[in-house]
Amino acid sequence: CEAGSLAQVRHVVLVLSGKGGVGKSTITTELALALRHAGKKVGILDVDLCGPSIPRMLSVGRPEVHQCDSGWVPVYTDAQKSLALMSIGFLMEDPDEAVVWRGPKKTALIGQFVSDVAWGELDVLLVDTPPGTSDEHLAVLENLKKHKVDGAVLVTTPQAVSTGDVRREITFCKKTGVRILGIVENMSGFVCPHCSECSNIFSKGGGEELAKLTGSVFLGSVPLDPLLSASIEEGKDFAQSFPDSSTFSAISTISQTLLNSLQTD
Numbered sequence: 001c002e003a004g005s006l007a008q009v010r011h012v013v014l015v016l017s018g019k020g021g022v023g024k025s026t027i028t029t030e031l032a033l034a035l036r037h038a039g040k041k042v043g044i045l046d047v048d049l050c051g052p053s054i055p056r057m058l059s060v061g062r063p064e065v066h067q068c069d070s071g072w073v074p075v076y077t078d079a080q081k082s083l084a085l086m087s088i089g090f091l092m093e094d095p096d097e098a099v100v101w102r103g104p105k106k107t108a109l110i111g112q113f114v115s116d117v118a119w120g121e122l123d124v125l126l127v128d129t130p131p132g133t134s135d136e137h138l139a140v141l142e143n144l145k146k147h148k149v150d151g152a153v154l155v156t157t158p159q160a161v162s163t164g165d166v167r168r169e170i171t172f173c174k175k176t177g178v179r180i181l182g183i184v185e186n187m188s189g190f191v192c193p194h195c196s197e198c199s200n201i202f203s204k205g206g207g208e209e210l211a212k213l214t215g216s217v218f219l220g221s222v223p224l225d226p227l228l229s230a231s232i233e234e235g236k237d238f239a240q241s242f243p244d245s246s247t248f249s250a251i252s253t254i255s256q257t258l259l260n261s262l263q264t265d
Contacts, residue, residue: 034255052089059235071116151179188221
């Protein structure tokens with residue numbers, strides 16, 4: 001039944017970043033919600049061993065994870081079962097416990113985790129990976145590649161330090177034969193909660209510049225928005241709460257561009 005776990009998943013997309021703290025899990029969550037709003041069935045595989053934060057962002061808490069014949073059953077965030085989540089955090093006995101494991105144990109768990117989730121039918125599976133380019137990435141890739149990986153979305157912030165780290169991620173993708181679906185510049189300016197004006201705190205345009213330099217698609221930029229931060233902290237669906245905000249329209253456009261490039265494969 002191992003082949004069955006990803007057999008009905010149409011597209012698999014990795015979400016990568018060269019370093020921590022650039023908002024990769026936030027972008028993964030918001031992309032998933034935007035794709036769901038576009039009528040797609042979406043799954044999130046949260047493989048970030050060091051900080052599995054997506055369960056909180058989708059306010060699913062610490063559910064009991066059940067097993068069926070074909071593996072672990074993902075947790076659905078809605079009654080329509082249009083957004084499925086499987087997080088490595090669900091398998092930890094204590095949410096405050098740190099994972100202090102050596103490489104082989106980590107890679108064995110990731111290998112099992114990637115291939116043993118009974119996803120059923122999905123349009124897009126987003127994989128939230130740990131930051132950097134470690135052996136955990138290779139474990140995720142090797143196990144997903146048995147099925148297929150459509151490509152990766154790279155998340156950066158505008159500063160040169162962050163874009164420099166993402167360059168290494170681009171090299172990693174090229175070496176491992178993963179197609180780069182595009183670059184997202186997160187925290188691109190700050191949206192004032194009172195007047196909605198956008199100020200560039202961290203400079204701007206680093207992600208777009210990097211996309212040009214490396215011949216990658218620039219998917220778009222997402223500003224720092226206190227409303228988005230608050231809705232993620234509270235586990236609310238930002239798209240439902242603030243459908244008219246410029247931040248939602250940015251995320252929505254990114255998800256549409258991503259869908260288009262997946263469908264033109």
